[in-house]
Amino acid sequence: MLKIGVIGCGAIGREHIRRLTNLVPGAVVVACSDYWRKSAEETAGQYGIQNVYDTGEELIAAKDVEAIVITSSDSSHAAYVLESLKHGKYVFCEKPLAQKSSDCEKIIAEEIKHGRRLIQVGFMRRYDRGYAEMKRIIESGELGAPLMIHACHRNVSQTDGFQTEMGITNVAIHELDICRWLLGDEYKNAQVLKVRQSARSTKGYDNPQIVLLETSGGCRIDVEVQVADAYGYDIQCQVVCEQGTIDLPDPSAVVKRANAARSFPILTDWADRFIEAYDIELTEWMQAVGKEKLTGPSSWDGYAACVAADTLNRSRGTNRFLEIEMIGKPDLYQAR
Amino acid sequence: MLKIGVIGCGAIGREHIRRLTNLVPGAVVVACSDYWRKSAEETAGQYGIQNVYDTGEELIAAKDVEAIVITSSDSSHAAYVLESLKHGKYVFCEKPLAQKSSDCEKIIAEEIKHGRRLIQVGFMRRYDRGYAEMKRIIESGELGAPLMIHACHRNVSQTDGFQTEMGITNVAIHELDICRWLLGDEYKNAQVLKVRQSARSTKGYDNPQIVLLETSGGCRIDVEVQVADAYGYDIQCQVVCEQGTIDLPDPSAVVKRANAARSFPILTDWADRFIEAYDIELTEWMQAVGKEKLTGPSSWDGYAACVAADTLNRSRGTNRFLEIEMIGKPDLYQAR
């Protein structure tokens, strides 16, 4: 059994603890911590976790903690990852890896010193069966090279305090990762466009926004981002290849014919949409840690998404494509 | 221009007059009649029809009437068809050809005397693009021989006076024709089943019913018949062949995503569903009359549907398959 410590006992933290406890074979959560100690204690009581620590640093240092799951607030991720690296422990860090690309670069530099990957970033969509099948088809070459991606990311609501920039760093961030992954390519330039605003969006942030990206290989990507007030939580993705297109499937749903319409439901909660992907993600991470060979999204992937997001946010209002500037890709992240 | 007389100026009669006048090239309606003379006069006024006759017989006999369209009440069809045959004039008769199979046999006998087809029956579904494409695929042999048909016929409402037997003779009659046509085969036996009745159906007739048929070639057909109170007017048909299945397409419709559902509308009025088929049906009939070579549904087709409907209605409550007994198929109807 791998002994895991979880930093951050909010919604996603508790959900991961439930998953590790009930569904993922070979995992046991032995420690947790939270900014609000009471939250950590309640969670520990609910899931029979032995130790509650006052700080993430103490949890990371604890002898019996073999691997760390970071589900704390976004701004704290980078520091906990760096601290974990000091102890040479495996880390599963929810996205984003860091809020500044310079922090990502620091993490990469420290990880390289270990000579092997210790960090996985929580881009769970790579574990969704639909995206995985799309990647399989693209790489099979049966439809020729990919040329374009048309994507949509539509949400029902956001928590208080949401800001325009978060439409990129917290929402479109998933597309920033999944498009790179599907295409096996890096971004060259990017631009965010303001769109006629929805009358339903009155909370002070831009909604919708459109993200445009070009890759090194010349592929073009457009992503419609409705951060809130959409008809449901709906994720769409079409990859256009030389000889055909492939679409991300809608979640399986019962089709109803009633009231003079044929219909099927669309989810409204993002947590339902990728629930199976989360299960597979943590199961595969556990297995990879067991074999001491991580294969999931890396620090480099966290960095690439972070740089693209920064560039997009800087482009807002400029009405032009800005170059995306990244450091050279270290050898550690070259192999698949 | 072919000069046409129309007997029966009810809803379907006026609709056909509008179609012949505005849409079908080469046709002109020169005469009409109706049980209610006033109705015929109003229709004549609206469409500029020269002559109104007191009776169908007078209209049939009129010198300038070259072809007859019969859209009067069901019970009057057979007599008008026989009268038209006396004058050797072309007839387009709305379904049913007759209400008794013995009347159909009389019509067939009279038509044979003319040595060529003079009668076409209004089974318009054969002119629907979806059914036509299904027949093309079946006959191409690309999916092997047809083995089964699963069909549904769902209606929103019926006019007053509707009775259980009419669920077969007026509703399922379309499937009785189209299945024979798709399969190129005759029926061997048939059975109608009573089903748990919809609580919404309180008007004294059976609803729903299920029709089961077997063809001479051993194909099995099941038809769900909801004569009223369904969620819409919905016609479905799947032909199962040895190597695959084909489905009748739903009418083309805009797909909407809203209110946490993906949906498209289903029609509620039967007249909308096959409107294009009616247009093509009358246009092709006109062209066939022009060439003096009818190709559409024949008296034999009207007879076959009538015999099957009779047998089904006799089977009700017996819980068994009854043999379908038909006369031998005359040469006149052998060729396609």
Add this chain to the structure above:
Amino acid sequence: MLKIGVIGCGAIGREHIRRLTNLVPGAVVVACSDYWRKSAEETAGQYGIQNVYDTGEELIAAKDVEAIVITSSDSSHAAYVLESLKHGKYVFCEKPLAQKSSDCEKIIAEEIKHGRRLIQVGFMRRYDRGYAEMKRIIESGELGAPLMIHACHRNVSQTDGFQTEMGITNVAIHELDICRWLLGDEYKNAQVLKVRQSARSTKGYDNPQIVLLETSGGCRIDVEVQVADAYGYDIQCQVVCEQGTIDLPDPSAVVKRANAARSFPILTDWADRFIEAYDIELTEWMQAVGKEKLTGPSSWDGYAACVAADTLNRSRGTNRFLEIEMIGKPDLYQAR
């Protein structure tokens, strides 16, 4: 951890052992046996199972075996279930529970003596998310009462030795269970129809067949059964309610547009179709055993499917509906 012994190490047995070992929390397989001892030994080696027994009886009697999974040949199920009941141990028995309804009755009589359910039958479709959602909608009443079910069960191939009757007892048996479950009703009569045979089916058994059923409540069910040679493994089910219909969803699949067609793949292997249902089935069984309160398919459900299958096979060639005769439902199986 619940200690489980598995009788039968064929394909489905090994698959369940893999599932219990890798995916189902709280389960450990401690014993296995097989008619071919070598097969059991290989399986034990692969999954680290401690004890291999020469016979199912020895395995059932073993002290450390707390619950039994029966995945041996169909003809051996009933005897192993009865033997397990002697020891008062929980049993998960793959379908069929028994090959004769009299054996099912014996099992029921023995289980009743224990005063609580010990047996669950492997009707895994009840754990498929699609069927579960259909049942939820039916029971919600939002579409009114169910009136009819139209279903299809199409297979690619069968193993050697397959016979006509097995089209019911081994193939349609799943529909016999799932339709009862969806409708919450028992069967009243049944009939199997022979259909024009596929030219591709030359192995001596009927293919396709059509199953017709009527429930006590008057619902009608038709099931097309292609036991082999179909275009894929395709399971379809439509429940027609008073106010609308619901369809079993197709498995989620990437839609491709290429070569002048829009398409998505259909599975060809049944094991892929319900893989998630199997996972959920065994996980929920484990949890129910832990709570000492079985909720899955019962001996009664195994009996009901067996009686219906027997009646269908007796009806073949009679061209009529035969009454389905069952014993009264014992109290033990009344509660949900």
Add this chain to the structure above:
Amino acid sequence: MLKIGVIGCGAIGREHIRRLTNLVPGAVVVACSDYWRKSAEETAGQYGIQNVYDTGEELIAAKDVEAIVITSSDSSHAAYVLESLKHGKYVFCEKPLAQKSSDCEKIIAEEIKHGRRLIQVGFMRRYDRGYAEMKRIIESGELGAPLMIHACHRNVSQTDGFQTEMGITNVAIHELDICRWLLGDEYKNAQVLKVRQSARSTKGYDNPQIVLLETSGGCRIDVEVQVADAYGYDIQCQVVCEQGTIDLPDPSAVVKRANAARSFPILTDWADRFIEAYDIELTEWMQAVGKEKLTGPSSWDGYAACVAADTLNRSRGTNRFLEIEMIGKPDLYQAR
């Protein structure tokens, strides 16, 4: 009967002559001309057209020609339209109205002198039932204001001599018209993007291209343009409104299940895709001419599409949005 003269007897010209002769009530083609006189003579022979003229100018001037249909080469459109205006005759001009926006402005100026609309431009998509229903839904307001359009225009092949700029002026031109029409808005700026080129496109022109547009109201439009070598002729259009989205329907098609796939065909010939729209377009134009009140796409619409196309072609390679500059909209084109 309206007496029509057709200038240009190529593929589209002959198709319109067939349509006017066989399908459109009230029309008769009395004259035709073509750059290749022989082509005009053959066409006249085939359709029984009385007069063949050496030049379009002679045809326009002919006494018995009441209305003109222009289906000659693109570069000749503007001159024939201006010539027709001199004679005050009604014109149906295939798109484009002119190749330079300055020519469109001349036409507008001349038409205004007549004080009423004489010209209709052949943007047939407005007569497609799918687009018409989309416009109806948008204008109903049931989904709130439109915010974005995502569209695709994919072609199988182009004739020899095709050039990059024609991807806009001859292909995307349809989207340039239909998006304005759907949104009821004018364009503010535009940009065309080069994309990773398909290895299948080796004929010297850009393929694919992406068109980006912003309207005065702030709506954003993206159009993927594959001018050739796509998997079929496929037109897709999604309008995203505040409360939901609507999709242009695929053409109705028989769904096939075979060879382990569910599929339906995609058209490959553009002429099949909008054949019904062409029929409706000419029928409604005839009726409008009869009432002396044109309602279809106007000179202004031809001008707006032309200016947008010009701007897009100028933007190629600039990597930025260029302003779209139009003259003020004359009163003549204000009313709907």
